[in-house]
Amino acid sequence: NAGVMQNPRHLVRRRGQEARLRCSPVKGHSHVYWYRQLPEEGLKFMVYLQKENIIDESGMPKERFSAEFPKEGPSILRIQQVVRGDSAAYFCASSPPRQGAETQYFGPGTRLLVL
């Protein structure tokens, strides 16, 4: 009974490269949230997706960032042309397909370092 899985756990990129972060939700969960945690700060909401739909992307930077949750396969958070300020821990959480489902299950995070 696997929990939320994220890979890679650690990712190093040089400025200008692309970063792809993957999140496999708990089996049967159709809601995925992405959060970003900068050093010494709390988590900040980025985007909420249901299968094949972006529901709320109010926390996502307008440029260079995109997210998807296809019908098959993991959710992907993609960061193009990374900059040093993108260095952070990125957490994915999933919840079951009930409206207002309360409990989010968090993955271990991907720690992105931009050199």
Place this chain on the structure above:
Amino acid sequence: KQEVTQIPAALSVPEGENLVLNCSFTDSAIYNLQWFRQDPGKGLTSLLLIQSSQREQTSGRLNASLDKSSGRSTLYIAASQPGDSATYLCAVALGGGYNKLIFGAGTRLAVHP
């Protein structure tokens, strides 16, 4: 705009002490409030969830209270142990059909033997 603040930012105590961690939020229109534990380099573990209609929740040595009208929650840890050392995060859910969480910056707790 909902903002969540946690005090203190860091806390160091000897083993056995009873602790109170504080969380405040600016908008009382919340769906629920959760306390999480985060260990270094790890993900988040949910400790307690309090619905907006509830006043408190208890789990073992942990007790969390919620006062929506004043925008405050406290996490009480009884008889602290070194294994309680971690960062404790408070988060409020805004509702609206899904569970977008607004987090505080956390309290870093160190319990020494």
